[in-house]
Amino acid sequence: MIYITGDVHGDKSRFESSAVRNLKKDDTLIICGDFGFLWNGSKHEKKILEKLGKKKFNICFVDGTHENFELLNSYEVSKWNGGKVHNITGNVYHLMRGQVFDIEGLKFFTMGGGESPDIDIRFENNSWSKFELPSREEMLEGAENLERVDCKVDFVITHEPPMKIKTFLALKDGDESTVNGLNTYFEELSASCEFRRWFFGSMHLDKYVSSTHVCVFRKVINPLTGEIIN
Numbered sequence: 001m002i003y004i005t006g007d008v009h010g011d012k013s014r015f016e017s018s019a020v021r022n023l024k025k026d027d028t029l030i031i032c033g034d035f036g037f038l039w040n041g042s043k044h045e046k047k048i049l050e051k052l053g054k055k056k057f058n059i060c061f062v063d064g065t066h067e068n069f070e071l072l073n074s075y076e077v078s079k080w081n082g083g084k085v086h087n088i089t090g091n092v093y094h095l096m097r098g099q100v101f102d103i104e105g106l107k108f109f110t111m112g113g114g115e116s117p118d119i120d121i122r123f124e125n126n127s128w129s130k131f132e133l134p135s136r137e138e139m140l141e142g143a144e145n146l147e148r149v150d151c152k153v154d155f156v157i158t159h160e161p162p163m164k165i166k167t168f169l170a171l172k173d174g175d176e177s178t179v180n181g182l183n184t185y186f187e188e189l190s191a192s193c194e195f196r197r198w199f200f201g202s203m204h205l206d207k208y209v210s211s212t213h214v215c216v217f218r219k220v221i222n223p224l225t226g227e228i229i230n
Contacts, residue, residue, distance in 0.1 A: 002028045002103055003229060004157070006201035006217035007064060010036030012048060015055070019220040019229040027057040028103055030095070032201030032216055033064025033112055033159025038071050038088065053090020060085075060093045062112035064159040064202065069131035083110070083145075095157070097134050098142025100149055106224075107153040109195070111142055114160035114202050115180045139185055146193060155223050156198040162186035165213050169203050197223055 003023065008014045008031055015021075023029060037049055052059055063072060072094060075086035083099030095101065095110040102108075113134045134142075146153070160166065163183040190198065190213075198213045199221070206219040206228075214221065220229040 002030065002106065002223060004030050004032065004155075004199045004214075004216055004221045004223050005219065006032050006206070006215075007034035007159075007204065008036055008061075009034050009066065010039065014218075015052065017220070022229070023055075023057040025056040029057055029059050029220070030108070030157055030199075031059070031061035032157060032199055033062050033114070034066050034201065035061040035064070035094075036066065039068050041068075041071055049089050049092060053088070053092045055091055058091045058093065060095050062095050062110050062157055062159055063097070064112060065114045065116045065132050073131070097138040098140075098145055100145045100153060106155065107149060108155050108157055109142070109146060109153045109193075110157045111138075111182075111186075112159050113138075114182060115178060133180065133182055134185075139182075142189075146189070151193040153193065153195050156189070156193070156195050158186060158198070158200045159202045160186065161200040161203065161209075161213065161215065162190040162198075165200075165209055165215075166203070169205070169207075169209065169215065197226070199223065 077084055078087055080093055081101045081103050083101040084096040086094035088094060097111050097113060099110050100107055113132060115133055160182050163179050164187060166179060166183050199216050201216055203215050204217050205215045206217050207215045209215055222229060
């Protein structure tokens with residue numbers, strides 16, 4: 001089975017919840033960005049990753065905004081279930097941008113990245129990365145890979161939402177919405193592609209925004225049924 005959850009931010013306790021502990025051998029847990037366990041490359045961090053890599057299920061993630069992209073991109077690129085990945089260790093995979101994966105007979109389109117809400121502070125403190133947002137080449141590759149499957153996938157996995165969804169959620173919460181080129185790109189994909197559900201994590205909410213767009217954070221969801229796993 002395949003399950004979806006939101007930003008983990010390097011929190012080990014997220015893998016100790018009953019929902020995750022009940023995952024079975026060969027299941028796949030997909031994280032919608034900000035994995036957070038690739039940050040400083042320390043021995044402690046590597047030890048945690050090794051433990052995660054020995055889980056009986058696959059741990060897959062798209063990148064978010066709070067990642068060490070230089071460290072992440074230092075891993076060798078390989079193929080997994082039809083798309084490009086960084087195999088971090090064992091059963092831990094970074095699902096690269098603009099890829100289409102075939103997992104258990106279901107097609108998943110992935111596109112990580114996004115713009116930090118605290119970008120001004122991060123830039124001043126020299127903790128901002130130019131790799132936060134996908135490059136033009138990555139977005140073009142994504143469009144080409146979607147065309148190869150006739151713009152039909154079962155699920156879309158991103159960190160950021162499409163433009164209208166982001167604006168709606170921000171206005172509802174009384175926040176200022178920072179829309180970037182990636183949100184606009186997603187808006188075009190949302191209108192031109194067929195999919196069952198689109199999962200994203202950057203808003204840090206567990207909320208069905210519509211019948212097709214799902215904001216996920218701490219919950220673990222079965223994407224086929226929409227059921228929240230306890």
